[in-house]
Structure formats: structure tokens, C-alpha cells
Amino acid sequence: MTVKLDFEECLKDSPRFRAEIEVVQNDVSELETRLDKLVKQCQAMLEAGRVYCQTSKSFVSGLRELGHQLSTDSMMEECLDKFSKKLSVIFDAQGEVIETIQKSVRTKLQTFVKEDVRKFKDVRKEFERSSETLEGALARNAQAPRGKLHEVEEATNALLNARKSFRSGALDYVLEINVFEAKKKADILFAMLSLLESQAQFFQQGHQSLSELDQYCQKLNEEHTQFVLNSAREKRDMEQRHAAIKKKDMSYDESILDFNADAANGIAMDGYLYKRASNAFKTWSRRWFSIQKNQLVYQKKFKDQPTVVVEDLRLCTVKPSAENERRFCFEVVSPSKCCLLQADSEREQQAWITAVQNSIASAFQERREDAHSPRSRCTSVSMSSLEKGGGGIGDQENEGCKALEEIQAISGNKQCCDCGEPGPDWASINLGITLCIVCSGIHRSLGVHFSKVRSLTLDTWEPELIKLMCELGNSVINRIYEARIDEITIKKPHPSSPRGDKESWIRSKYVEKKFIQKLPETGKSNLVRRSSARRTRATTQDRNAQRPPLKPKPTRATLPRLTGLSPSDILKNNSSAHKDWEEDEEEDLSGLHPGALLYRSAALQNFPVMADALAHGADVNWVNVGEDSSTPLIQAVSVNALAACEFLLQNGANVNQADSNGRGPLHHATILGHTGLVCLFLKRGADYNARDKNDKDPITIAVDNANADIVTLLRIAKMNKEMREMDGAFGQSGDETYQDIFRDFSHMASNNPEKLRRRSADPKP
Template identity: 55%
Template structure:
């Protein structure tokens, strides 16, 4: 402000007296104010300088006193710790001595190891079930991922607490591969490109692993087998608890993600199966109240025998839980038509004659395992039929098949229902020559949901509407037979069975057509090939004869025992062709569900869809088209879909669901 007043005073013009006076007055007032401020400033500086001397000295003195107190307290503390310090000094001297001794020992071991040859020596892993940390065995293995790329990753595996777990890093929480080793089996894998591979199969999944050498692979396989045996020995009393908490079995067939309410599950399936005579106890050891079953043999098992059956492989026995798995109606019927009593009459026919002792509950696992292998793998107790017995059996079955055929060929014709009003997507052309379109629906109320669940993942089927509709039972299938087929010329008409055909496969062949599950099981026990080909009758197979017999359960039994769903006869027709020609809608559903190739053509270049269109069978045409749509949607997911399911909100699926609901609603409405 003073500088501004000086500038203004200097700029005042000489000839303007009033401006000069005003600038002079302002300059005088500003100078006076400046002097007052300067005096105040100097005063404050002097006060601060004088105060600073005392404050600094006071602070320094306080600091010195604080140090004095601190060091005095430290002296007192360390004086009290002096005995402990002397003790630690003695321990330190001992540690120095021990370290020197350990160093000498390690140097000696090192020199000894350097002289050893490791060219043919693998890392030694020992199985120790009584290890203090609970880890029986551990080490690095390669694990094949379950994604679409099937990548291999190196992981740290360990067997601990009756579980198989692995970790990506040591600090990570272990990932459980097998929840309980009693429910798994282990086997070598020689059919893949990598060496030293083995597979651990549990009820829910399988894990493929690779060791670094053959010795390590064998060590791990032995460790897993020993853990399984130890778990059964130490935890035998926990069988019921294990039955409740174990996860679903891989014996369950893929049903396309069907909702649980459409399948029989839990106590419902358990009660129906256990109600069959002989099923209330384990088929092999007699343990009461079994909770497991072999679906291809049709028997019930306890948990110990189920584990042994699973170790035999699925080509001998497919194990499923009666309480935890979902059961399709056709599979439940299969279990109810066989049972422990019927199977034991076949597989234990010569047991007493040979003096073999049947295991009892509580017997050692190795004894039960030896008996089960002798019974089902070696078939040591099966009574082999003579040529005459086999001849009589085949003739009897062929006569039974002829009676069934003749009784169904003269059924009164059914009144044709009105022509269905199908939308553009389901339009079926009429048969040539004015033949009226067939609308004989073969859906059974209790099987409709199960069969269609493979093609429908969303809508709830109103099976209750069809309960009183009079729809023919699809489990028995259509009783129509193709006229003049070679299979109608039974062996009984021939007078004598050629000795060339005296084979257990021939018994299976005619039993399949006669819908006799017990005779089919007996033929398989006698060594019949499930895909046996009858060269005398256009290379037909038992599965094709089961189609002509019209029984859905018979087809299911053959498929569960490894029948080829795509094997063709001399005309190039597979089971799906024959089911389509006979109008067996339930069997068409079953074959599509089991992976039948609907694009296969016979020698006349006709596919099943072509046959169904020519017969004007709207049911089968729609099923084949829906199956094709389902297949295209799965393929549209590409190779990177890990779940195997298509997106729930895609436009294609919305169209598919709408089409499926329209067809099923039409089916149920017209059946009433």
C-alpha cells in the first residue's frame, strides 16, 4: 500500500493542486500505518527470540530425563533376564556342536550317494497307512483336465484320510478327487497316447493321471488299492453313513439333463426293487437291506459287494445306487423282472455241487472278491447245457415267439383317430396310394415322461392327462409284426435245428424275440455274444429280434449288456430302422436316447425318417426330427462346450421347446 501511495504521489500533476493535496494526505496516512506495523513486527520477533531460548532448553532437559528413565528401566529388565541369557548361551554352545556333527554326517552321506548309480532307479515311494500326518502317500502326477482340450497339468497328489486329493500349490486348499476310496477302483490305461497312465474311477467321475515312470505308476496303483482295502477294514461299520452321503453313480445313464421329478428316485425305487423275492438281501453275500444294484445283471448289492462289482469293469457289472440315483421306468422294470433269486439260479446252479462256500456278511473282503470273480467273471458255478438241452430250449423259445406273433396278428383293428393338425415344422405327408396315416400312439403313461425327457429339458409333461387315455403300453411295444419276415419261420417248423446253430447266441436270439429276460440272462451266462449274428436269417441280431418282439425292457436289457445299437442286418437296417418300420415309438425313443444313428441308410437308401414318412407315422417322424434338431443344437455349441448343454435362452432352443410342447400337448389331447 505504501508503494502504491508513493507512485500515486509522484504522478500527481503540478497544475492540479487538489490532486496533489489528496496524494500527499494518502501518502502521509500510509507511512504512519507502515511504521506502526513495523514496530509491532519487531516486538513480536523480540518476544519469540527471548522465549525460544527457554523453551529449547526446557525441551532438551525433558528429553535427557526421559533417556535416563528409559535406560534405567532397561538396566533393571536385563538384570532380571541375566539367568535366562546364561541359559541361552549354554544352548547356543550345544547347537554349535550339533550343527558341526550334522555337517560331518551330511558330508559322509553326500560322498556315499555320489558313488551310487541312479540310471535305473526311480524315486521310491512307500505306502504308510499309519503316517502321523494322515498322508499315506504323496507325490507329483500329471492330471488330465476334464475340459474340451484335455490338457495335462502337473499337480501334487496325496492319499490322506481315505481320500485322494491334489493341490496346485502347497498353500492352496486341497481339491478332493475321490470323496471315499471305498467307492472307487483303479486300473491301468494303455489305450491312450501317453505312457505310464492310470485311471481312478469313482461313482461320480473318473480321473486320468500319469506317473513319471512305470515303477511310480505301479506304486500309486498299489497305494490306492491298499487304501481301498484299509478303508473297508477300518470303516466297515460306516456303510450306512457312506450310503447316505456318497454321490450319484456313473452307472446312471445320461438322460439329457432331465428334471428330477420325472424319474423315480430314492425310497420309491428302493421299495419297488426290494419288493422282488430275494432282493431284500445282497445277491452275493446275503447282507440285509442292500442299497446298491447292478443294472445289467438285475441284482441288489451291499456296499462292499458293489465296490467289488465296480472293480470288475462295466462290461461285467454296472453299479448304481438305489437311494441316490434316478431310475428310468424301463430300467426299474428291468430290475423288477430279474432279481437276485432268478440270477442266482443261473450263476450259482453248480455251487453246492462243487462244494463252494458262499460268503457271509462280515467275511474278509478278499474272500468275497474271489467268490464274485469266480461267479461272474469265470462263471465257474454256471451249469453248461448239453446240445440236446440247448436244442430243446431254442425250439421252445421259437414256438413261444410264434404264439406271441400269431396272437398279436389277429388283434381287432383300432379305429383310426382324426388326422393330426401339425404345424409347418411337424407336417407329415400322407402315404402314397391313399393309405390312411397311422396314428397308433405307443406311449405309456408311466413312461412318457422318461422317454421324452431326452428331447425336452424344460416343459413339464402332463402325463396325468394320459392316464385314462387307453394308450397302448410302450413297455410291451407294438404287437404288430412285419408280414413274411424270416423270423416268423420258427425253428419248430423246420423240424430240426441245424447243429451249426447250436450256440448260446441262438438262445439269446430267440429269447429276445420271445421277451424272456430270464432265458436271455441264462444265454449270456452261458457265454452268448450279445451282438451274435444269425447268418441264416439275414444277419439279424438279438437286439433286432427284441425290436420285433415289441418289448422295451428286452431292448434295455441288451443295451445295458453292451448291444450295438447301430449294428445292421443283411438289408442294412439297424434296430432303429426296424423299430420305425414296426411303429414302435417307445423303442425309437430308447434307441435315439442310446445314440442310434438316424442318418444310416439301408440298401434301398432309406433312412429311418424316410421309412416313417412313407408309413405316415406322425409320432416317429416328429421324434426323429426333434432328435435331429437336438443334435444340431448340441453341435452348434462347438468343441468348447464343457457342460454338453446348449444355452437355455438361445433362440434355437426356444423354438425347439415350443415345438416340443406343441407336439406333446397334441399327443395327449388326441389320445383322450
């Protein structure tokens, strides 16, 4: 005999369990109605002997209805159908039934209704009472403010007691349901068999008709005996299992959560979460959430159509939320919206965050083979560009393919930077490295202050980002972050290593920085050359014009040092810096403070040294008081280093930090006429209304310098912001014209900078 409800499912208290409970309750209610009706009909036979035949037909009709109600059980349906037909023949011929026989039927069924059904109802009421108590305790626990510890403690204790009481009641209820289902067949069959056996003895005229059922009745007797034995054995087993489960500690506050990406029903994980509404009231509602088919969905009842929260998990990210007053909150952020959710405990919060992250990785893994080939990647990039308002189809495809080929061509970029898996499809844009799908998920979990992850096949890449990626590469970064790998006993993971090993390695490498080389001591030589990656790129690409030689400014003589070199030494170095850096001219930067090292290398456009300085804790917004409070970003502006500026911005440089003259990077780029940098800073949120000590904003400076391109960019950016402010909260990020103009300037600044040297005698309208 099959168990009606499982004990484990009742502890989970899922919508499926609630739905099954509702079905059982409806069945019992309907069964009670049918049995009550049958008992009354039997009583009517005893009280109205004169109308016995008519009442008997009604009774037979009741048997047929009971058979229909038990149609899910073919044996019971067949039994009741055959009995009702035979009884109908007998009742047509016989108008009287022995009262004692009918009493046996009435008494058995009436006892079942009054005792078993009533006991079932009592247990159900206790279950519903504990369920309501649990709902109230969950609500109070969720509403408890994190700052009031006594309220939190009271709510937690109340929740523990309510959950313990509920699970105890649920187990009792499931046991009663299973016992009731097992006993139901035995009691009904017993009543029917008693009736038919008595009928055979006392009705001579119906003997021939009933004798046809002898074999069938014999079979039913055997089955009934087996039912009784099975029912007793199963009752004993269920009581033992019930007692064993009840001995377990049911005061724990975590639900049974288990992430399974390969689940047969397609549901990777499910459970209850609180969801904050997006309306003005910001109300919280408890819903049953599940991860299925690469989507995050929820529903209130089991039969409800699931509501989709995230259409495609590949387009979202998940992170804890500490800004809300409620505890255990986390956010699922997608391009279209942000959904704030709350778990019942910290463990459940972390379990859901991990499950969503694993689902994101699984979703990308499913599409990996389709997007693995260079042709597929180029198509993805070109289609993304077109959807965002890009240029012609041919131009976008050529640029996308060329960009991906450039990034892959950099030394070491054809294997994952951290585990060595070939054909990486992801990149960290602030580190300048390529990653596999597993390592990219781990990098994403570190946070954007450590690593900003992008897809090489699904995201659109701006030209300055491509230029930055080509300046660094896996080999360069690994020489920095794995400089002491031979001295450490930790083994670097390989492609087939477990995810836990990879995560431990990546955290040790980028967060704890266990493998970087210590800064050079005083007196030791540290000759810095121009980026070898840029030399390689210059020789492998077909360009019409080479980058002009870098001539560091000779006035930077006040860099603070940890030890060693004097200002006169730096001036001496600066006097020799007018030589062509393409010929590997060297400059001694030994002993520099990390911030000063970043400052100096930004002016020299030496990306490995910049990355090394950041790895050693350099402040990306470090201020050189001796040079008008200039910053590394302003130094990169002074030599028109587009990729260096992008590198600093991606690593957290403040685009609006001004020097002692009140001039920020946008002011300096405007004064020097670096149109590409002006375009970059405006895209990164630079303030075009900021004024320097001479009370001049960038627009005024551009007009004074007669730079038509910069004036155009600044005025378009200002006009676009004003239009967005007029549109209010629903304003767009920029119209197509604005985006097209800035995209064109970005492409020219990265690929054809000579086109941005145009000047006009009168740019004023």
C-alpha cells in the first residue's frame, strides 16, 4: 500500500505539501458526506420497512456514488460497482431485509464516521492552529529590527517554539492521514462484506444471483485479510518512523535547502523568501521561490502560475544587501530591475546567494559550446553592438572580431589567468586578464572593488576598454601577482581542480596578495622599461601611424620616497627622459612609495608598473602635494594616455578630483585639447560645470581655445543631462544621437587619434 503523504515533505512545508493536504481534506470531507448519507439510507431501511424496496434502490444508488468517489482505486470501484448491480436485482425481488443485518452495516460505517473521521478533524485543527502560530512567528521574526537585540531575541525564541510545535503537529497530521487512508478500505470492505454475506443467508430468492459473486467475494476476503495485515504492519512501521523523526531536534530555524542543478524536475532549488514589492508602499510578502530553467520565479500557491523575477540568470548578479533595516537581505540585480529578497536566517541567505551564483555559472556553461568559436563570439559582439545603436553590420562585425583577436593575441590570454583552462570567454577589465567561466564566477563574488568581470562573447566592448586589455594580459599580471609562487607551498589549480581549490587560490592571490613581491629596498636597482605588451602590440598590428615618443615632463622632482634617491637624482633622470622610449630607455624608480610609483608610471604609460603599484596598495587617487596636488589620473592626461586613464578609472580613480588650482582631469584634457580624453571623462561622469580658481568651466576653456570638437562634446553632454532631468525619474540614459556621437569619438580616440586634432577659429554658434 502506497503512503499517502511523506513525512519529510511535511517538514519542508512546501506549496506541494499544502496542495496535497488540501486534496486529502477534500477527499475526507466528501467521504464523510457519502458515508453519512449511506448510514442515513441504511437507517431509513430499518425505519420504513413498508417502503423497503424504494429505499433500497436509493441505497444502491449511494453505493454507486461512493464507487465514483473512489474511482482512483480500480479495485474499490470494481467492487462497489458489482455489488450495487447484484443488490439492485435482489432488492427488486425482495422487499424486506433483516434488521440485524442492516444494523451491522450501519454500526460499522457510523463508527468509522464518528470516531475515525472525528479524530482526523481534531488532528487537522491542531495542525492548522500550529500553522497559523508559525506564520505569525515568522512575520514577527522578519519584522524584528536588527538594532533592537531584545526584540530580535524574543522573535527568534518565539519562532523556534512555533516551528517546533508546527513540525510536531505536521508529523502527527501526516501520520493520521496515512493511518486513515489505510483503515478506510478495511472498514468499508468489512461493512460491505457483512451486508452481502447476510443477504446470501436470508434471501433465498437472491441466492442464485449472489452465488455468482462467490469467487469474487472469496478473492475480496483474501485481499481484505491481506489489507488488515498490511495495514497493521504499515501502521507499526509508520509509528516507529514517526517516533524516530520526532526524537530529532526540530527547533532549528533553517529550512531544508539543497541546490541541485541536475534535478529531474528541473528545479535547482526552492524555498520560502520574503519579497519587497516595487510599489510605493514597499510591502513585504512571503512567497515560494524556485530556480528553474535558468530563471528565478515565485508563486503564492502551488496551483498558481509562477511569476518570473529574472528572465535569464546570465544577465543578472546577486549580492548581500546591508542597506535595508531588515536582516538576511540580498539583491538580485538584472538590467531591467532590482529585486530585494529576505531569507529567514543568515545560513539561508548565503545558501540562496550561492545557488543563484551557481545557476548563473551553469547557465553560461550550457551556452559555452555554442559561443566558444571565434566566429560565434564575433557574431555576439556585433549583434550586441547593433542592438545598442551601433554602426553598419560589416563595420561592427569587423571591429568585434578584430577586438577579440587583439585581446586573445596578448601573451598568455589564450588560457585562463588563474587555472590555465584554454579558450577563456571572460575577462576582468580592471585587472586586464582573461578568465574561464568558473574563475569568472569566483571573481564576481569578490566584489567590483577587486575584480570587474565581463563576457568576451556576450557584452559590448568599448574601444578604450579593448585598448586597455591589450596593454596588460595574463602574463604581465601573473608576473606581479604570482612573483613569489616558487617560494610558496600552495599549488596553483589546474582546469580540472575543484571549485573550492580555485576559489581559495584566487582569494589568496588577489584579496590577500600572498604571492606578490615585496617592494625593492633602498639602493637596489629597479629599472622600468616601456610596456612589453605595447611593444608586442605595435609590431603585430598594421597601423598607419606609430605612437609618438613619450617625453616625461622635466618638472616632476618632488615625489616622496620611502628611502634613497634625492630630488637631484630625479631631475637627472628627467633630463635623460627626452630620449625615445620606443628604444627601451630606462628610468630608475627604485624606492618610490606605491602611490608615487603609480603617479610616475602613469605619466610614463608603463602599465606593468602601474599594475604593480596598485597590487602593493597604491592609492589610485594619491596626491602629489609638491606638484599642485596633482593625481595619477591628471598625470596620464598630461601625456594624452587614453588607456592609462581608463585603467585608473576602472580601478576607482575619482574623475572629478581637482588639483590645487581647482582643475580636474576634464579641465586638463580640455586645456591640452585631448578630445578623446574629454569624451572618456564625460562618459565616466565628469562634472562639466566645475570651475577652477579662475572661475572657468571646461566649456569656457574649450571656447577660449577654439576647440570645436570639445565644445561640441561638452554642450551635447550638458544638453543630454538637461533633457534627462526634464523627463524625470523615467528619463533615458541618452538618446541615439548622443550615444552615436560619443561612440564615434571613442572609436577615433582609440583607433584614429589624428582625426581629433581639428580646430576652429570660431566654434561659437
